[in-house]
Amino acid sequence: MYKVQKIGLTIIIIFILFFLTSFSGENILSKLKSISYIIKLVDNYYVEEVDLEQILDGAIHGLLEELDPHSSYIPAKESEIMNESIQGEFEGIGIEFAILDGYITVISPIPGTPSDRAGLQGGDKIVKINDESAYKITQDEVFKKLRGVKGSSVNITIQRLGLESSFDVTLVRDKIPIHSVIAALLYDNNLGYVKLNRFAKNTTKEFISAIDSLENIGMENLILDLRNNPGGLMDQAISLVDLFIYSNDTILFTKGRINEANEVFYATKNKQDYDFPIIALINRSSASASEIVSGALQDLDRGLVIGETSFGKGLVQRQFVLEDGSMTRITIAKYYTPAGRMIQRSYDEGLDEYYTNLLENNREASDSSLFNRPQFKTKKGRLVYGGGGITPDIYSVFDLKLKEKSQSLLTHPKRLIFKYANELKKDYEKFLSFNSFATFINKNTNVINQNIFIDWIKNSDEDFDISFSEIQDDWEYIENRIFAELASVLWGKDYYYHVFLDKDIQFQTAVQNISNAHNIMD
Secondary structure, eight states: OHHHHHHHHHHHHHHHHHHHTGGGOHHHHHHHHHHHHHHHHHHHHOSSOOOHHHHHHHHHHHHHHTTOSSOEEEOHHHHHHHHHHHHTEEEEOOEEEEEETTEEEEEEEOTTSHHHHTTOOTTOEEEEETTEEOTTOOHHHHHHHHOOOTTOEEEEEEEOTTOSSOEEEEEEOEEEEOOSEEEEEEOSSSEEEEEEOOBOTTHHHHHHHHHHHHHHTTOOEEEEEOTTOOOBOHHHHHHHHHTTOOSOOEEEEEEESSGGGOEEEEOOOOTTOOOSOEEEEEOTTOOTHHHHHHHHHHHTTSEEEEESOOOOOOEEEEEEEOTTSOEEEEEEEEEEOTTOOBOOOOOTTOHHHHHHGGGSTTTTTOHHHHHTSOEEEOTTSOEEEOSSSOOOSEEOOOOOOOOHHHHHHHTOTTOHHHHHHHHHHHHHTTOOSHHHHHHHHHHOSSOSOHHHHHHHHHHHOTTOOOOHHHHGGGHHHHHHHHHHHHHHHHHOHHHHHHHHGGGOHHHHHHHHTHHHHHHHHO
16 A cells, blocks of 8 residues: 555656646656656566665655756755754753764763763763663664653763773753864964864854853964865855954855845954954865855955865755655855855766865865966955865865874774773873873873783784884874873863874964964954
C-alpha cells in the first residue's frame, strides 16, 4: 500500500509540473514525460525493489548540480541539522565530545550550560546514561539520549581521571548556544585575537561581546581569524563589517536575473564603530560570508588581509522549504565587493576542477597569474585582484610538512595527544596562572620526556607502531600541541589557541604586520 501511495504521489507531482511548466515549450514537456515514464519502468522492471523516495532525492540533487556548485537540495532528515547550525542553538546538556575507547569523552563543557554549571571537565568519561551502560555508544545515540526538551533531566555517571570511583550527576537540559566565536583572547599586552568558525544568527552579537571584553583588558589591535570559516548568513557578515566602517560606503552589492536579487548594502556611520587596526586571516577554505568580510575590509582600506586566496564562493542562495520538510537552495545572484570584484570563481570546467583547483600550489602568489586577473582599486587606490576569491595583501601559507608518523599521531582516532595532556594535568596544576605556565614553556625546550611519552603511546595503543626517531623532526610542533591541550584542560579552550598560535606561521606573519595595518588606516 505504501509503495502504491508513493507511485501515486510521484505521478501527481509530475502532473503538477506538467501544468506549471506548460508555457515552457514542447521540449520541456517531452523531458518531463520521459522522467515519468522512466519512474514507471524502474518500478515495474528493475531487478530489485527500490526506494523511490531515495531515487527521487537523487534526481533532484542531479538537477541542481547542473546549475552551479552551490544550488542544493537538503532532504527532510538533514534540514533540521542544517537549520540548527544557522539558528545557533539546540536543547541538551552542552558538551563538546568525542567517542574514545568506546565511551563518550568530554572535550570541553560549553560555557554557561548545564554541563559547565555541574563542573564537568575535559577528559571526563560518561560511562552510564540513566543507569544504562554508555559503552560502545554511537554518535547518533549520544544525540538521542543527551539532547532533549528544555527542563527535562538526564542522569549521567562520570569516570574522572585521578578518582578511584565514578560519580553520578543529574543535569537539567537547557537551550545550548552553538557559538560562532570559538576563541577570544589577548595574545599579548594589546593584541586581541578572535576566531570565527561560522556566520549564524547571533554571530555579530557574540563578536561585539568578545571585542568589548578584550577592549576592557587593553586590546588596541585585532587579528580576526576567518580561516576554515565556510560562511553562513550574509546579513551577519555585513553587520560585522559595518562595525569597522565609519562612513556610508558600500559594503557589498549583488546582481541577479530578477530585480529583487539586485541589492546594495551600505555602511552606517555610528559613534560606537571600532577604530582600532584589524588584520583578517584567510585561507583556501574561507568562503562566502568570510569573503564578504575580508573583501570589504580590503577594498575600503580598513584592514590588511593575510594568508591565502580564499575559496571563491560568491553566489547568493535563497532557501525554499518544501511541504515534506526538505529544503532547496537556489542561486539567485552573485556577490561583489565594494570595488566591484566578483567573489565567485569559475566553475565552467566542472565540479572536479572547481574543488581540486584549491590544491594548486601558490596559485595566489604567482606574478604571472595575477597579471592575467582583473585589476581593481581600493578606496585609497591600492591595486587588488578579481577573478574569484579574495587575494591577500600578504601571502602566507601554513604549510606543515609533517612526517607520516607525526601526522598519524596528531590525527589518531583515540585522540592520544588530548589524553596525554590529561595525564600530565596533575603535574602542571602547580602553575597558578596561565601566564606563569606560558612563561615556563616559552623559556624551556624539550620539557616533556620523549621516552616516557613514547612508552605511554605504545601502552595506550599496542597496534600503533611508533618510535621517537620517527617524530623527532616534528617534536617541537607535537610538544606545542600537547601544551595547547594541557592549557585547554587547565584554563579553558581560549588558552588552547593562545599556545597553538605560538607555532602558527600565518598568525605570526600577522603579528609582524600590525604596524602596516596601522599605516593603511592613516
